[in-house]
Amino acid sequence: MANPDELGLIQMKEQIQMLGSSTEKYGDPTLERFLIAKSKDPKKAAKMFVEWQQWRKSFVPLGFIPDSEVLPQLECKNIFILKGLSKTGHAVLMVDSGKHSPVKDQNQFKKFAVHIYDKGIASGIKGKEIGNEKFIEIMDLKTLSYKNVDTRAFISGIQILQNYYPERLAKLYLINIPWFFKSVWKLITPFIEKELLNKIMMVSNEKEKKQFIEEVGIEVLPMELGGNAKLVPIQDVQVPQLEC
Structure with missing residues (x-):
């Protein structure tokens, strides 16, 4: 049986997929930061993560600011x-x-x-x-x-x-x-x-x-x-x- 932290990550990944995005490029330590920031709420953490992805794509298209x-x-x-x-x-x-x-x-x-x-x-x-x-x-x-x-x-x-x-x-x-x-x-x-x-x-x-x-x-x-x-x-x- 998964512990609460592992379960939270699993649920967060599911929510991210439901929002039409992916966690393929990111390891658990990255996702955990969003979970902590949203008090371990997988749904809120997933929303924040997807918004972050969209923001990076539009505001930092090169992956960095030269x-x-x-x-x-x-x-x-x-x-x-x-x-x-x-x-x-x-x-x-x-x-x-x-x-x-x-x-x-x-x-x-x-x-x-x-x-x-x-x-x-x-x-x-x-x-x-x-x-x-x-x-x-x-x-x-x-x-x-x-x-x-x-x-x-x-x-x-x-x-x-x-x-x-x-x-x-x-x-x-x-x-x-x-x-x-x-x-x-x-x-x-x-x-x-x-x-x-x-x-x-x-x-x-x-x-x-x-x-x-x-x-x-x-x-x-x-x-x-x-x-x-x-x-x-x-x-x-x-x-x-x-x-x-």
Whole structure:
């Protein structure tokens, strides 16, 4: 007799077929992410999976977003992939929020978000892609000023993450938080689902800083944050292409 998790996968696959799609290219770890995101409900997970497939086909027809399509964002050089994996075994991305300029072309920014997420996930692949790789994101707000604040772009990035990258984010750390950011955060939080909100940690005291350093690891953290690693712009990092 199948256990509850196996039964959930079987039912999800049946539902996906009923919706006119297929799971042929995907292993169970990929499907399990959608099940977890939908509280183990096979019908809801199947619907989310099929919508994800359709979205990837239309929004990411090449299977990836090439640098040439997001050059204005890459020129800011504010997104980095850190060498090595965290102590928890995940790839680590870092964002220097003070170098961000408010976005005018929202569709291009959405492409940039996909570019970042895909590269972050791919940088954590060890050998062959499994399908359940996660990434950690560190958002450094040290040099953030009002002119860099872009709530619309932040919300767009969060919504893409919630809708199309279920269970890909391991943790989001907000560090060096300026005093005015709390008012900005109040505008953003209503758009963040509870499950994702629970993965966001504001590092604002010594205890939280210690936890942050322990979870990521000194060897992976950049020198700017007291670690031993160097910051590498995302465009300078070569990674394997995801199968999705």
